[in-house]
Amino acid sequence: MRRHLDATVATLESGLSNARVETINNKIKLTVRIAYSFRSLDNLFAMVMLRCLGVKVPLLGRA
Template sequence: TDALDRVGKRLRNQARRDGNTTATEAMRGVEYAVPGNPGDLTERQSTALATLADADPKGRLHRSWQLRELLRTFPRQPVERAEAELKRWIGRASRCRIPEIVEPCGKIRRRRDDILTTIRLGHSNAGIEASNNKIKVTIRMAYGFRNTDNLIAMIKLRCSGPPIHLPTPIH
């Protein structure tokens, strides 16, 4: 999605510099529709997404969006099919000649076996990311604590098993 955002921004700026007001306006319309999942879009965003192929004369933004959608949906498939889809995606992305897509393609190619192992095992890093987010929020809440032991105790409380609701001060 980040690569897709960078493609859109680069193409909008390029169209604006070239004085192509039609392409600039069309790309501005898809700016918020492109990063979203097709099922979660509003009617206006869906209409803008339908004009995506015409927004960029060379179709780079549309190809970038298609590649993003393929990459987004393949982990939900059976391992054998996911393996074939990932191989197909890597081939298409490496030949697309869109620099913002080719760079992550190399990273995905290098981590291909790890990606397939993750799909095969059915694990994700969602739990770790949730704990990491809780720790970051706790650190932010603890701004001004004079003692780091208090911060560590708060992190242990929030990230341990059952939810513990601490009393809140009454003002």
């Protein structure tokens, strides 16, 4: 604890955290598990971009 005291105090004073980075990492890991059977990495990268960028793709037949 003493080794990281300065970093802990700086984090508390600034109010910053790595929560957003961890959220995106979790989304990417989940997407990789879902896309396990994809035939190409391009399809996987496209799926990650769609999920992490928050792009809303309208589905056919849905209002």
